[in-house]
Amino acid sequence: MSIAKITRFVVNTNEVNCFKETCLRVLSACNSQSLPEGICVHSPITKLGLDDDLYLTNNLLSLYAKCSGVESARHLFDEMPRRDVVSWTGMLSAYVRNGHYHDSLEFFDSMIVSGQCPNEFTLSSVLKSCSLLGELDYGTRIHTFVIKLGFEPNQFLGSSMIDLYAKCGLTEEACKIFRDMESGDTVSWTAIISSLVQAQKWRQALGYYIDMIYAARVHPNEFTFVKLFAASCSLGLNYGKLLHAHLIRFGMRLNLVLKTAMVNMYSKCQKMEDAIKVLNQTPEYDVLLWTSVISGFTQSLRVADAVAALHKMELSGIVPNNFTYSSMLKACSAVLSLELGKQIHLQVLKAGLEDDTCAGGALVDMYLKCSDLIEDGLRAFREITSPSVITWTSLIAGFAEHGFEQDSFQYFLEMRTVGVEPNSFTFSSILRACSTVKSLSQTQKIHGRIVKTKAGSDIAVGNALVDAYAALGMVDDAWHVINSMIHRDAITYTGLATRMNQLGNYEIALDLITRMQTDDVMMDRFSLASFLSASAGLASMETGKQLHCYSIKAGLGSGISVLNALVDLYGKCGCRDDAHRAFSEISEPDIVSWNCLISGLASSGYISSALSSFDNMRLAGFKPDSITFLLVLFACSHGGLVELGLEHFQSMREKYDIAPQLDHYSCLVDLLGRAGRLEDAMEAIMTMPFKPDALIYKTLLAACKLHKNISLGEYTARRGMELDPSDPAFYVLLASLYDDSGQPDLAKSTRQAMRERGLKKNVGQCWMEIRNRVHLFDAGDRSHPQINEIHEKVKSLITELKKRGYSYQDYEDSSYHIEKLAVAFGLLKTPRNASIRVSKNVRICGECHSFITLVTQFVDREIIVRDGNRLHIFNKGECSCKGAGNLQHKDCMDENVSLLTM
Structure with missing residues (x-):
């Protein structure tokens, strides 16, 4: 080659190298600022044949990804004659950065097929996609790459894997990866703390933070504190304050x-003054921060302050977003302010957010809760072009809460028809509607859908299914759901216990305590209240007192639901002083508190x-509800206060705008019937705005029996039998009426007719609890291991009565009534001076009532009998019922003919 050619070659090479350096500088500068102008060097690079320079083309690829989008970058990538791990990683990172997570995983597969070996940056990008997609299987495959390539000590990759396992719900695996890391830095410590916060393991997250600063001596950063403040929102204010001190x-x-994290913490702890102090510490504000403040005010129901904060936010030039308006609308829903809700609706319209899922859903919820017109909520729903599953759920839940359960079923079907799949909240909402209407077919259909979509793994859905089956009385099916649930919590057992209480299955409800302990599920104040209610239902003082002790030890004794349940327990067990003491511990009694107190006093006689407590309740500013009036009418009926009872019945509608229901009319009939005003009682039945049921006729028939009114009794019995031919109580009461009126032949034929129809008197049962063991006494059953000793005790008591000259008629056929057996057993087995507590499933008969009254004249013991109607407290020859309105006959009645079973 000539000297001239060599010179020209050197000059050209130098110029090309100089141009390449210029291109690199341009690309580097544009990459740092994401300037699209840098792409102009692409053409000369191609013309000069510099495509083979990987460093240059990789920089160009990065700029395309930042400024022209993933498709342009991929086009350049496909045209590159040479690619290295940086090229593949750059393209992969572009997919992840732009949210194309599935594409990134496919691209990674292509990279492996091409034979290119990934580096730690490649694997980190893929792990991020797996985390965001919840792709656990793919993520574990990447984990094997990390191990094979020897990247395990890499803290950056370790943090990515911790995030993956945490987002997939495998917190223990995340903790193991962290423990296997040689030495954690701030990023990895923050990652493990974040994963524990995400898994709602708040205390464990704080434990790691303590190890981080004291054991590992690693300095936290602002992201560490952001996650910790999220944990303290659930743990309580003291933790939040301690973290605030650490921050300083x-x-x-x-x-x-x-x-924003600190303001959010103080807001959720309802310490808005502290939240505002933090807010004003720096001049920096954004929509997220203001929304946290507004949300805090709305959660505390300080709606005026929330409105003021919204106004201040707008004055500062920050435009509210969909979450801001959603928080305001939730406040309107909470305080049922339709007018304010309409004003916020106008602002939503001005902002063009009525079609937004979050704001639109909140509008639907607000109208459904605040407006009497269901159409308002439906209109807001129809304004949303493509309602999300959240919006559909708001509509379905709103219809269910308004009592339009069939409409909620219809819209649930419509939601699926338009292609929107229900989520766990949707299933929970529609199952609540199933529980309300007790629809087995709907419950089974939705259960089938849950199984198909694998939504049953969500604990909220499982709990709703348990409640739906339990509401139908299908206890076995409810247990089947519980046993199939991966996780169970206090709500699982609280819901089932509540339903068992409603069904009267108190023993099953109390058995759940052992199951909770086996599952290592701690009682909360709601489950504790349910178990106390079950104890009250059984009049089980021993179990109730143990639960009371637990409530104090566990720090649950101050909750109003627990205290209300304690008032109810002690009231139903005849412990008036304890009931008053529990009531006095309630700092702010609610209507339930007062009702429990009145109920216990009324049922105990x-x-x-x-009635004084009822007056005190009204003086305290409480408006009685329909249950209060049931209790007051019961008290007036059993106290023989007819005129006062009629006055209260009239005041329901006239003074308190409460429409009397069928239960109230049953109480009215009982009130009039006990007083002998049978014609007035019959007129009340004939003129009430409801179709009579069997119970109300049973109540009137009992009154006819008391006052020996055969003609009205026969008519009442006939009407009751037409409504419920399978109820033996009408035959028993009518036969007793004939007996009391001196017509034994008619009594005999009535009992014969009952036998011909295959009807039998319900078997009476008595039970009592001694040293945590329940002893059961069935009518005619001699299976109790100490039955002979018990019979001897009954005989000795009767002998003692006769010896003392008491006027007591011993009916041969009732010598061993179960009430007597239970009382005798109590005298034999309970400590001296201890109260004897007996429960009975039906009303105590008059002969046994007389027997126990006389026994307490010479046996210095308090005997408390709770029957199917009320509480009888026998002491020193007297009963708390005072014998008022006693409808019993020498025959043991087998049905509760009064409306109220306290």
Whole structure:
């Protein structure tokens, strides 16, 4: 080659190298600022044949990904004659950065097929996609790459894997990866703390934070504190304050993200004054921060302050977003302010957010809760072009809460028809509608859908299914759902216990305590209240007292639901002083508190105290509800206060705008019937705005029996039998009426007719609890191991009565009534001076009532019998019922003919 050619070659090479350096500088500068102008060097690079320079083309690929989108970058990638791990990783990173997570995984597969070996940056990008997609299987495959390539000590990759396993719900695996890391840095410590917060393991997250700063001596950063403040929202204010102090101690700069986390923490702890102090510490504000403040005010129901904060936010030039308006609308729903809701609706319209899923859903919820017109909520729903599953769920739940359960079923079907799949909240909402209407077919259909979509793994859905089956009385099916649930919580057992209480299955409800302990599920105040209610239902003082002790030890004794249940328990067990003491511990009693107190007093025969409590309740500013009036009418009926009872019945509608229901009319009939005003009682039945049921006729028939009115009794019995031919109580009461009226032949034929129809008197049962063991006494059953000793005790008591000259008629056929057996057993087995507590499933008969009254004249013991109608407290020859309105005959009645079973 000539000297001239060599010179020209050197000159050209130098010029090309100089141009390449210029291109690199341009690309580097544009990459740092994401300037699309840098792409102009692509053409000369191609013309000069510099495509083979990987460093240059990789920089160009990065700029395309930043400025022209993934498709343009992929086009360049496909045209590159040479690619290395940086090229593949750059393209992969572009997919992840732009949210194309599935494409990134496919691209990674192509990379492996091409024979290119990934580096730690490649694997980190893929792990991020797996985390965001919840792709656990693919993620574990990447984990094997990390191990094979020897990247395990890499803290950056370790943090990515911790995030993956945490997002997939495998917190223990995430913790193991962290423990296997040689030495954690701030990023990895923050990652494990974040994973524990995400898994709602708040205390464990704080434990790691303590190890981080004291054991590992790793300095936290602002992201560490952001996650910890999220944990303290659930753990309580004291933890949040301690973290705030640590923040100051470490000299952390209060940036906007950190300030928002602190404001959110104080807001959720309902310490808005502290939240505002933090808000004003720096001049930086954004829509997220203001929304946290507004949300805090709305959660505390300080709606006026929330409105003021919204106004201040707008004055500062920050435009509210969909979450801001959603928080305001939730406040309107909470305080049922339709007018304010309409004003916020106008602002939503001005902002063009009526079609937004979040704001639109909140509008639907607000109208359904605040407006009497269901069409308002439906109109807001129809304004949303493509309602999300959240919006559909708001509509379905709103219809169910308004009592339009069939409409909620219809819209659930419509939602699926338009292609929107229900989520766990949707299933929970529609199952609540199933529980309300007790629809087996709908429950089974939705259960089938849950199984198909594998939504049953969500604990909220499982709990709703348990409640739906339990509401139908299908206890076995409810248990089947519980046993199939991966996780169970206090709500699982609280719901089932509540339903068992409603069904009267109190023993099953109390058995759940052992099951909860086996599952290592701690009682909360709601489950404890349900178990106390079950104890009250059984009049089980021993179990109730143990639960009371537990409530104090567990720090649950101050909750109003627990205290209300304690008032109810002690009231139903005849412990008036304990009931008053529990009531006095309630700092702010609600209507339920007052009702429990009145109920206990009324059912124990303390009529004047019950009515005084009713007056005190009204003086305290409480408006009685329909249950209060049931209790007051019961008290008046059993106290013989007819005129006062009629006055209260009239005041329901006239003074309190409460429409009397069928139960109230049953109480009215009982009130009039006991007083002998049978014609008035019959007129009340004939003129009430409801179709009579069997219970109301049973109540009137009992009154006819008391006052020996055969003609009205026969008519009442006939009407009751037409409504419920399978109820033997009408035959028993009518036969007793004939007996009392001196017509034994008619009594005999009535009992014969009952036998011909295959009807039998319900078997009476008595039970009592001694040393945590329940002893059961069935009528005619001699299976109790100490039955002979018990019979001897009954005989000795009767002998003692006769010896003392008491006027007591011993009916041969009732010598061993179960009430007597239970009382005798109590005298034999309970400590001296201890009260004897007996429960009975039907009303105590008059002969046994007389027997126990006389026994307490010479046996210095308090005997408490709770029957199917009320509480009888026998002491020193007297009963708390005072014998008022006693409808019993020498025959043991087998049906509760009064409306109220306290």
